[in-house]
Amino acid sequence: MLDLLVEIQDNKEIIKKCKKELKIDLGIHSMKKIKNEFEQEKEKYKSIDTKLKENKIEIENVENKLNIIKQEITSEEDKLYRNLKYDLKLINSLEKSIELKVSKMKELEEKNLKLLYEEEELLQQKGCSGKRLITLKADFHKNKKTSSEKIIKIKQNIEKAQQNILDIEKRIPKELLDKFNQLSSIKGTGAARLSEGVCLGCKMKVSAMTIDNVKNHRGIVYCDNCGRIISCNKIS
Numbered sequence: 001m002l003d004l005l006v007e008i009q010d011n012k013e014i015i016k017k018c019k020k021e022l023k024i025d026l027g028i029h030s031m032k033k034i035k036n037e038f039e040q041e042k043e044k045y046k047s048i049d050t051k052l053k054e055n056k057i058e059i060e061n062v063e064n065k066l067n068i069i070k071q072e073i074t075s076e077e078d079k080l081y082r083n084l085k086y087d088l089k090l091i092n093s094l095e096k097s098i099e100l101k102v103s104k105m106k107e108l109e110e111k112n113l114k115l116l117y118e119e120e121e122l123l124q125q126k127g128c129s130g131k132r133l134i135t136l137k138a139d140f141h142k143n144k145k146t147s148s149e150k151i152i153k154i155k156q157n158i159e160k161a162q163q164n165i166l167d168i169e170k171r172i173p174k175e176l177l178d179k180f181n182q183l184s185s186i187k188g189t190g191a192a193r194l195s196e197g198v199c200l201g202c203k204m205k206v207s208a209m210t211i212d213n214v215k216n217h218r219g220i221v222y223c224d225n226c227g228r229i230i231s232c233n234k235i236s
Contacts, residue, residue, distance in 0.1 A: 202226035
């Protein structure tokens with residue numbers, strides 16, 4: 001019968017330990033870290049995407065300017081080649097204009113090439129950032145699932161221990177249970193096993209008479225030192 005008290009105590013210890021575990025991190029810190037990294041990466045992704053859009057607009061503007069200049073060069077070259085009167089002034093003017101436009105066209109082509117390289121680099125950065133976002137999101141959900149599973153398991157252990165206590169209490173006489181609960185409220189634990197003549201509650205030896213009382217199941221037996229109800233499986 002006294003061993004049942006120790007079983008109650010063991011189950012109470014399980015509940016205490018489980019409640020302590022619920023207050024521990026359980027992956028919350030890890031999830032917060034991943035979430036912060038995800039938000040930072042998301043801002044980075046948005047920034048790259050904005051740069052890509054701006055780059056695309058710039059490429060379109062440069063290409064439009066190139067098309068206009070090419071048309072102007074073609075038009076002026078056409079005028080130059082169709083100048084049957086050999087107007088030197090007009091020829092010089094057209095040649096200078098064409099030369100300036102060709103020079104401008106080369107500048108725009110170089111700029112366009114640079115923008116295309118930048119676009120390629122930004123696309124690579126966007127791809128890498130996108131993959132990292134997917135990985136971080138997967139890691140977050142994995143941690144969340146693991147954390148939830150741990151919490152569910154801990155709560156199940158608490159419920160099981162609570163039910164064990166209720167079931168055991170039904171098997172214990174009220175007088176004994178009341179004394180046990182009274183001692184538990186004072187000392188934290190109301191019962192202790194006896195091993196090799198030592199009370200495992202206070203780690204001190206009890207008298208031979210007390211050991212004999214326990215051995216022969218002589219009513220409720222208390223530890224000589226700490227006052228806990230003593231229970232044991234083996235007596236030396």
